[in-house]
Amino acid sequence: MQEAGRAAGLIDIQPQAGETKEQAVDRKVMAYLQSILDGQQNVLSLGPLSYALRSVYGGEVLERAFPVVVQRVEAARPAVPPLPQQQPGTPQPEPDSPTPQP
16 A cells, blocks of 8 residues: 555655645645646556545545546547438348258
């Protein structure tokens, strides 16, 4: 876990001039989250540890974030060509039927 934190740049965070340690941690975490949203980093997988952390520290769903997340996901998806429209009254193709055996 420590190696994953180090790879994400979340270990040994040093405050910048005029910044508290807490502000420095906040800055690094927010930068890491932004890099995930920008597709520059992968999400740090916590596996089963996430359940233990959530039970100790709780969790929160930010409802106001849903529209932004949906917008970004839709923007990141590749365009899918539309399916051809079938004219009304056009007969449907018959499914392949097995060839009768003698």
